[in-house]
Amino acid sequence: MHALDAATRLTRHSDDRLRGKTCPAYWNFGGPFGGVTAAILMRAVLESPSRQGDPVAITVNFTARIAEGEFDVAPRLVRAGRSTQHWYVELVQGDVVAANASIVLAVRSDTWAHQAARCPAVPPAQALAPLPTMNRNAFVQQFDFRFVDGPPQFKAAFDGQPSTARTEVWLNNAVPRPWDFAGLAVACDLFFGRIYFVQGTVFPIATVSLTAYFHVASDGVAALGDGSLLGVADAHIFEAGFFDQTAQLWSADGRLVATTTQIVNYRA
């Protein structure tokens, strides 16, 4: 079993609760990597017998620090329409809600289509050097990052001159794994905090809320295989303890797979 499947595995605990366990392989600064938490909440819905359709949108709120050990996940179908389902999911440890999510599923229909955004022209992943991941937080070592401008050189301290927040990076699991919606939810959180690039230094920060929209159905996800996805990330503003970031995930053949945004708490 792939480490990501083990880290997001849930077993039925009661009629309305699933149970999972944190995984040291995906540890970040002070808790599990948020992308894995998003994938756990996603799997709770996708593996429900009531599921209908594929994910269109997910918003995950990181409400409390998740402690090492077991947690319960409670998915609730809030509303089912003809072709759309709205779910609300909580991840609970003891009496603390440590994360929650709203997830929209839909059975997609054939319509007029138009990709207004353009995939940037960049070298293929194989032509670029991977980011050395040794001595970094555990979760980083589970992935393959190939930055178009070369691996970032982080410094000990910010020199006061902000650099660009924008990066282009090929992303993949370090051990190849065919893409699915849980894997894409993980990838949507694989963009290092924009403040690291703007300040050129790395320190603990905390995503508060993450939203992702998926622009492909199951067949489009299957067509991605286990190849690298191109991520393009940027930020608008860093202000009074919170910065935003936005990102797109593109397939190697220039198809927009997902768009995502998050708001992150920092102290600097």
Add this chain to the structure above:
Amino acid sequence: MHALDAATRLTRHSDDRLRGKTCPAYWNFGGPFGGVTAAILMRAVLESPSRQGDPVAITVNFTARIAEGEFDVAPRLVRAGRSTQHWYVELVQGDVVAANASIVLAVRSDTWAHQAARCPAVPPAQALAPLPTMNRNAFVQQFDFRFVDGPPQFKAAFDGQPSTARTEVWLNNAVPRPWDFAGLAVACDLFFGRIYFVQGTVFPIATVSLTAYFHVASDGVAALGDGSLLGVADAHIFEAGFFDQTAQLWSADGRLVATTTQIVNYRA
């Protein structure tokens, strides 16, 4: 009382439920304008005696058609940290959850700040022609839209040649109203569907989920007065019944007030 305050007014119905009523002045194609629904969910939290801090993030899911008449709103404090609160709110008619929202509040702190995005250089609102709003859906008539490229000329049918999804537009209430977080939540949904601009024609569509991040605290909102805000909106993709849109709201003096994104269901 301003029409927007009347349309979003809630009275206490029981210990954990508020009651409101839909307002014809803000009607859209087949129900209330989504921005007003977002503002109602926001007010339910902001007016709670347990409120601490200002809004940082809101995600609203439009889960069912809201019928004309009364509705209940049930806000729940999911998790309170030292400086952050996570709320979950449902809007209910009978036994149908017609909308829900997660809302993050925070007491902001003084930190290093950096506005990476640039406000576009555009003529002031007063120099531009307002969009004629007669004969449009009721809610449109409650606002003042001044498009930088002039009022859009919508056609009877799409000619097959996609135009740009990007617009710059000064936005305000038609009857001036000092900005507050409820008003900003409304403004985040004031960007007409991007498909109208790409196809050049107007038809019923339905926002499925909307997320907004606020980059100012209460004092920054008060400083906006009741002046127009510059909106910049765009879209990435229209595919299989869903398109996304992204937008920024800027103050007249070039400060980024909010960023927002939504996913919209269409049949075309």
